[in-house]
Amino acid sequence: MAENKLVLCVCGAGINTSLNAKNQITSYLEAEGRGDIQVVHAMIGDINPYNGRKNMVVVWMTQMNESFEAPGFKGLPFVIGTKKAKAELAKQIIAKLDEICEN
Numbered sequence: 161m162a163e164n165k166l167v168l169c170v171c172g173a174g175i176n177t178s179l180n181a182k183n184q185i186t187s188y189l190e191a192e193g194r195g196d197i198q199v200v201h202a203m204i205g206d207i208n209p210y211n212g213r214k215n216m217v218v219v220w221m222t223q224m225n226e227s228f229e230a231p232g233f234k235g236l237p238f239v240i241g242t243k244k245a246k247a248e249l250a251k252q253i254i255a256k257l258d259e260i261c262e263n
Contacts, residue, residue, distance in 0.1 A: 163215050165197040165257055169235065171221035174203030178221050181238040185219070188250035197257065217257045231256050 167185055171178035178201035185199050202210075204222055212229040219235040226232075233253055237245040 163213065165261055166210075166213065166216040167197060167199045167219060167253060167257065168207065168210055168216055168230070169199065169201040169219045169221065170204050170207055171201070172204055174201055174206065177235070177239055178202065178219075181219050181221055181235045184238050184246055185250050185253065188247060189254070192254075194254070197254065215257070215261050217253055217260070219253060231260060 167182075169178040169181040169185070171181075182199045182201040189195075189197055189199070204225075207218075207228070210216065210218075210230070216230045218228060218230045218232045219238070220232050221235045221239070224232050224234060233249065233256075235249070237249045241249070
């Protein structure tokens with residue numbers, strides 16, 4: 161069975177900025193009528209089991225880990241960006257996830 165599509169939002173404590181990103185991405189997906197993507201927030205210390213997972217992108221609310229085996233996005237606009245910037249980032253994240261899931 162194939163793994164579900166996943167957006168993993170990561171921050172230092174897993175309770176503030178990553179939750180904020182998760183909520184904004186979830187709202188974007190709901191507005192787009194997309195129910196095929198799971199969005200999870202996590203503390204950076206808890207993400208090793210996700211490393212190398214297929215069908216996943218990571219939204220880094222902390223420093224990006226370039227060795228983590230998944231496409232990554234800097235999530236700072238979800239905290240300080242305009243409404244337009246947040247929507248555009250969510251769109252880019254989902255487009256990348258769709259792209260990797262097609263291959």
